[in-house]
Amino acid sequence: MxxxxxxxxxxxxxxxxxxxxxxxxxxxxxxxxxxxTKPVELDCADFFALLDEYVDVLLRGEDVNEVMPDVKHHLEMCGECFQEYEILVSAIEAAG
Ligand SMILES: [Zn+2]
Known part of the structure; x- marks a missing residue:
């Protein structure tokens, strides 16, 4: 029992x-x-894939904080990508 x-x-x-x-x-x-809900961490390859689009957004005068916050975040964190970004922007400015 x-x-x-x-x-x-x-x-x-x-x-x-x-x-x-x-x-x-x-x-x-x-x-x-x-x-x-976690913020998306882009790596450099992801960043380069989105860089053209990011610059387009900027050129259209849209708010990148709202449209592509992850890309902007990577740009702020990564010096190498920031250099690439500056080269691209100055090339566009020189051309335009
Ligand atoms: Zn990077």
């Missing part, structure tokens, strides 16, 4: 997470929605 009770009790203590109101899919969804 005692054995049976402790077996039942032991079983109750190990209720799987799925029976506790948080199915794994929900947990996964929660984690991925947290990841989406």
């Amino acid at each position: 005692k054995n049976l009770i402790s077996r039942l009790f032991g079983r109750n203590k190990s209720i799987p997470a799925t029976e506790m109101g948080m199915p794994p899919e929900m947990l996964k969804g929660l984690i991925s929605s947290l990841e989406k």
Whole structure:
């Protein structure tokens, strides 16, 4: 009898997470929605891929903080890319 009770009790203590109101899919969804709120960190290759577009946005007089904040962030953090950006801008200015 005692054995049976402790077996039942032991079983109750190990209720799987799925029976506790948080199915794994929900947990996964929660984690991925947290990841989406993190700021996007561009690397230099990403930056170069977007540089033309970024300069276009600037030339149109739009607010880069709003349109391409991640690109602007990389520009502020990365000296090499900032140099490339300056070269491109002065080339455009010289041409235009
Ligand atoms: Zn860079």
